C-alpha cells in the first residue's frame with residue numbers, strides 16, 4: 001500500500017503583520033511519513049509547534065519551505081504548493097481533520113452537521129443521516145439534542161458532534177487535534193475505540209493528545225516535535 005502522507009523538510013515561520021512584521025520561527029526540518037493503519041502522535045511541550053504542524057498539513061497555514069506529499073485520488077499532491085481549489089478537494093476526499101472546537105454554520109441541526117461531510121461527497125441524505133445517528137448514539141449524545149443546533153450544547157457535547165463529523169467519512173488520512181480534551185472517561189473510551197477501528201480500516205492517523213491515558217491507548221509511535229522546534233533552540 002502506498003505511503004499516504006510524506007512530510008519533508010518543512011519549515012514554518014509566523015509573520016506578525018500588526019507587530020512591525022516580527023517573525024516567529026516555529027519549526028524547521030520537519031520530516032516524517034505516515035503509514036496506513038498507524039496512529040502517530042505529535043509529542044513535546046506546550047508551544048513546541050504541534051498544532052501548527054497539524055494546521056500546516058491541513059493547508060490552513062502556508063509554509064516557508066518543504067513538501068507535504070499526499071496520495072490524493074490516485075496522484076501525488078504537494079499540499080505546501082497546491083492551489084486552494086486542490087486543497088479543498090484534498091480535504092473533501094483525502095485528509096480529514098478533527099479540531100478541538102466545533103466551528104460550523106449556525107442554525108444547522110447537530111445530525112445534519114455530522115451528516116454533511118458525507119452528503120458533500122454525494123451520499124444520499126437518508127443514508128448519511130443514518131450513519132450520523134449511529135455515531136451520535138455511540139458517542140452518547142442524547143437523541144433529543146440531535147435536531148438542535150449545537151451552539152447551546154456543553155463543551156463536551158459540542159466536541160462529540162465534532163468527533164462524529166470528523167469520523168463519519170473514510171478519509172485515508174485523519175488529523176486529530178485534541179479530540180478528547182472535554183470528554184468524560186466513558187466517551188474517551190468510545191473515541192479510543194473509534195480510532196482503533198480507523199486503524200483497522202487502514203487509515204493513517206496523526207494526533208495530539210494531552211491525556212496520557214488516551215495517548216498510550218492509541219499511539220503506535222510518538223513524533224517528538226522538540227527536535228524541530230525553533231523556540232527551544234534559541235532560548
Ligand SMILES: Nc1ncnc2c1ncn2[C@@H]1O[C@H](COP(=O)(O)OP(=O)(O)OP(=O)(O)O)[C@@H](O)[C@H]1O
Pocket residue numbers: 014024026044045046047048049050051052053231
Ligand atoms: N497563528 C499564529 N500566529 C502567530 N504565532 C502563532 C500562531 N499559532 C501559533 N503560534 C505560535 O507558534 C508556537 C507554537 O504554537 P502551537 O500552538 O503550534 O504549539 P503546541 O505545541 O501545539 O502547543 P500546545 O501544546 O500548548 O497546544 C507558539 O509560540 C505560538 O505562540
